[in-house]
Amino acid sequence: MNRVKIGVGIMLFLGVMLTSCNKKTETEAEKTSEPVTELQKNNAPTPLKVYTKDGVSVKAYDFDKLEYFLKQKNDTTYVVNFWATWCVPCVEELPHFEKLNVKYKQDKVKVMLVSLDMYKMVESRLLPFIKEKQLKSDVVYLRDPDQNTWLPKVDSTWSGALPATLIYNKDRRKFYEQQFTYEELEKEVSNFK
Amino acid sequence: MKTVKILGAVVLVAFLAAFNVNSVAGYKVGDIATDFSLKNVDNKKVSLKDIKDAKGYIVVFTCNHCPYAQAYEDRIIALDKKYKKLGYPVVAINPNNPEKQKDDSFAKMQERAKDKKFTFPYLLDEGQKIYPQYGATKTPHVYILQKTAKGNVVKYIGAIDDNYEDAAAVKVKYVENAVDALVKGKEVSVKETKAIGCSIKA
Numbered sequence: 001m002n003r004v005k006i007g008v009g010i011m012l013f014l015g016v017m018l019t020s021c022n023k024k025t026e027t028e029a030e031k032t033s034e035p036v037t038e039l040q041k042n043n044a045p046t047p048l049k050v051y052t053k054d055g056v057s058v059k060a061y062d063f064d065k066l067e068y069f070l071k072q073k074n075d076t077t078y079v080v081n082f083w084a085t086w087c088v089p090c091v092e093e094l095p096h097f098e099k100l101n102v103k104y105k106q107d108k109v110k111v112m113l114v115s116l117d118m119y120k121m122v123e124s125r126l127l128p129f130i131k132e133k134q135l136k137s138d139v140v141y142l143r144d145p146d147q148n149t150w151l152p153k154v155d156s157t158w159s160g161a162l163p164a165t166l167i168y169n170k171d172r173r174k175f176y177e178q179q180f181t182y183e184e185l186e187k188e189v190s191n192f193k
Numbered sequence: 194m195k196t197v198k199i200l201g202a203v204v205l206v207a208f209l210a211a212f213n214v215n216s217v218a219g220y221k222v223g224d225i226a227t228d229f230s231l232k233n234v235d236n237k238k239v240s241l242k243d244i245k246d247a248k249g250y251i252v253v254f255t256c257n258h259c260p261y262a263q264a265y266e267d268r269i270i271a272l273d274k275k276y277k278k279l280g281y282p283v284v285a286i287n288p289n290n291p292e293k294q295k296d297d298s299f300a301k302m303q304e305r306a307k308d309k310k311f312t313f314p315y316l317l318d319e320g321q322k323i324y325p326q327y328g329a330t331k332t333p334h335v336y337i338l339q340k341t342a343k344g345n346v347v348k349y350i351g352a353i354d355d356n357y358e359d360a361a362a363v364k365v366k367y368v369e370n371a372v373d374a375l376v377k378g379k380e381v382s383v384k385e386t387k388a389i390g391c392s393i394k395a
Binding site for chain 2: 160162
């Protein structure tokens with residue numbers, strides 16, 4: 001039992017150390033980047049780059065940084081959808097995620113759309129797409145070509161096909177390599193309450 | 194009593210069917226892969242067994258429309274150029290249903306093969322019957338097979354290399370490493386990798 005306590009103590013200590021390191025980089029980031037959204041407050045990692053065009057901006061992260069958004073431990077349920085503008089079934093199901101994000105805003109459900117567009121398409125396709133569809137959910141851009149390293153960290157069963165969705169809160173985590181209807185999505189999220 | 198038995202059987206079948214959908218189907222490394230007879234862009238049927246002097250095959254599920262597949266096109270051509278003469282030719286299969294994905298129609302496949310001067314067969318999985326047996330879920334998705342007395346043994350499943358974005362920035366060439374090992378009669382060290390791709394539209 002004592003060992004466990006010591007272990008927990010060490011982990012807490014390391015946690016504090018890590019957070020304090022993160023805070024430094026965060027203040028630097030805030031100076032340079034666009035206004036921070038709710039999800040990205042506090043110890044949010046510094047983006048690799050912020051793409052901006054026609055009043056729309058999107059932050060780019062590698063997986064190490066993105067992982068922060070996949071490991072929140074609070075009373076919110078996060079719905080993280082992996083998509084791309086060129087992926088037809090992804091674009092088809094996108095309105096369901098938007099609808100969910102609006103409908104359950106008061107119920108602590110938060111949608112994050114992680115784009116896996118090619119980096120050459122971020123300015124030519126992703127940003128215009130966000131503007132045209134007037135996406136309200138948080139959109140981030142994952143730029144990390146070493147997929148074999150990070151795919152299994154999202155979920156060990158993910159083959160790599162898009163679309164894919166991770167739903168999690170502090171107690172539960174479930175991964176879906178599939179396209180959703182709105183009803184299916186709402187039902188899955190309701191299981192997390 | 195009979196109805197109970199029938200009901201039980203029905204429930205069992207339903208359960209098994211549901212379970213099958215959820216479990217990952219398709220080949221694992223070490224399995225024997227099926228041969229096929231699929232229509233090539235030159236309108237002739239191609240089977241693995243018909244390819245002369247092959248010691249194995251680099252089977253690539255790929256297509257026209259997918260940006261990831263496009264990003265790898267030149268590298269797939271290079272693989273065929275390098276490994277055909279060593280006994281491991283590329284065999285490309287478009288698994289998508291052209292009715293669902295117009296850019297992957299047979300006519301468009303023919304155009305693409307001509308434009309890019311494909312040196313390998315580019316086959317249409319008509320009726321989408323072959324890719325589920327392999328367990329391909331996306332394009333591009335590679336299966337390296339080694340020809341043996343028992344059949345074509347799956348030796349590698351996964352990505353071509355570790356950087357779709359930039360061929361010049363690749364650190365690990367998974368497919369090349371695997372085929373190099375097979376050519377030398379060695380064991381493939383990295384047998385499975387994962388990568389993002391476009392989901393197959395059946």
